[in-house]
Amino acid sequence: MAVYTEVGEAELSAFLTRYDVGRLLSYKGIAEGVENSNFLLRSEGGTFILTLYEKRVNRADLPFFVGLMEHLAGKGLSCPLPVQPREGDALGELAGRPAALFTFLEGMWSRRPTADQCGAVGKAMAGMHLAAADFPLQRANSLSVDAWRPLLDACGEDADRVEAGLCAEIAAELTELEANWPSDLPKGVIHADLFPDNVFFLQGELSGLIDFYFACNDVLAYDLAICLCAWCFEQDGAFNVTKGRALIEGYQSVRPLNAAERDALPILARGASVRFLLTRLYDWINTPANSFVTKKDPKEYLRKSRFHRQVRSLADYGVTMDFRTA
Ligand SMILES: Nc1ncnc2c1ncn2[C@@H]1O[C@H](COP(=O)(O)OP(=O)(O)OP(=O)(O)O)[C@@H](O)[C@H]1O
Numbered sequence: 387m388a389v390y391t392e393v394g395e396a397e398l399s400a401f402l403t404r405y406d407v408g409r410l411l412s413y414k415g416i417a418e419g420v421e422n423s424n425f426l427l428r429s430e431g432g433t434f435i436l437t438l439y440e441k442r443v444n445r446a447d448l449p450f451f452v453g454l455m456e457h458l459a460g461k462g463l464s465c466p467l468p469v470q471p472r473e474g475d476a477l478g479e480l481a482g483r484p485a486a487l488f489t490f491l492e493g494m495w496s497r498r499p500t501a502d503q504c505g506a507v508g509k510a511m512a513g514m515h516l517a518a519a520d521f522p523l524q525r526a527n528s529l530s531v532d533a534w535r536p537l538l539d540a541c542g543e544d545a546d547r548v549e550a551g552l553c554a555e556i557a558a559e560l561t562e563l564e565a566n567w568p569s570d571l572p573k574g575v576i577h578a579d580l581f582p583d584n585v586f587f588l589q590g591e592l593s594g595l596i597d598f599y600f601a602c603n604d605v606l607a608y609d610l611a612i613c614l615c616a617w618c619f620e621q622d623g624a625f626n627v628t629k630g631r632a633l634i635e636g637y638q639s640v641r642p643l644n645a646a647e648r649d650a651l652p653i654l655a656r657g658a659s660v661r662f663l664l665t666r667l668y669d670w671i672n673t674p675a676n677s678f679v680t681k682k683d684p685k686e687y688l689r690k691s692r693f694h695r696q697v698r699s700l701a702d703y704g705v706t707m708d709f710r711t712a
Pocket residue numbers: 388416418419420421422423424435466488489490491492579583584596597599
């Protein structure tokens with residue numbers, strides 16, 4: 387459960403007087419997520435999500451995230467919208483944290499994504515990439531290849547307590563990634579964390595995307611590589627080629643990849659699996675045992691990293707010879 391900051395009823399009621407949402411009726415912490423504190427809030431004006439921004443979110447980046455959601459919603463993409471206060475900025479302050487109120491998005495995330503859902507997320511992601519093409523703000527990816535070795539160093543010898551030899555294995559992989567990381571692929575705004583828990587479905591259809599707090603300007607195909615890691619593996623660790631094909635074809639039905647992007651997918655997926663391995667490892671080592679958060683398993687991403695290291699061609703992702711060319 388991710389509630390790092392407790393919020394009292396009196397201070398929350400006072401915070402809500404900024405908005406035209408009526409009086410507070412109820413609120414409770416949400417048992418999902420690991421990054422920010424989220425509350426489901428009911429007021430006389432409806433149901434909302436209250437977000438308090440925590441450690442990994444830099445205050446200076448908030449206008450980028452909130453502006454991006456407004457931009458995407460303006461283009462018809464379904465995502466939470468910041469509720470505007472009567473006066474001032476959508477970003478306020480509550481319990482000593484930057485805080486904002488968002489519209490509630492209907493739907494549920496899929497615990498066991500199907501191939502059809504992988505196809506739908508591929509399409510939605512490509513739609514997001516196109517819709518964000520004229521978003522005017524910029525944000526560098528603070529968790530790209532340059533940030534990975536410092537994260538490993540910060541884990542230090544504790545990494546080997548998770549699995550013997552882990553530190554050396556990741557260090558060797560980082561050496562390869564640093565030497566071969568592609569830099570000349572098409573770039574744009576990426577979501578950078580489009581995991582199943584950030585995609586809602588309602589009555590069989592994709593109903594919206596949430597959690598844009600890692601969004602940044604980076605290689606577009608890297609976003610697809612993150613989804614190959616997050617959506618296409620089974621519980622037993624096996625990569626599901628039907629899901630891989632559905633995801634990539636769904637993406638390509640909206641934004642075809644060029645040859646260089648296709649060729650780069652395996653290395654981008656290696657990078658994506660190491661990025662999530664490292665942030666999970668860091669949190670595994672550094673989250674106090676008594677904190678109110680469910681830690682995510684770093685070894686899941688170690689297994690994914692090993693899989694992507696032995697990928698030799700796109701056929702290993704389920705993509706066949708009739709793969710569309712751009
Ligand atoms: N606008 C919204 N509408 C409905 N539910 C939401 C909304 N925003 C967040 N939630 C709920 O809160 C949960 C946590 O939100 P979110 O994923 O943004 O948190 P986080 O701490 O940033 O998580 P993550 O670990 O994915 O980075 C979601 O899984 C969802 O259940």
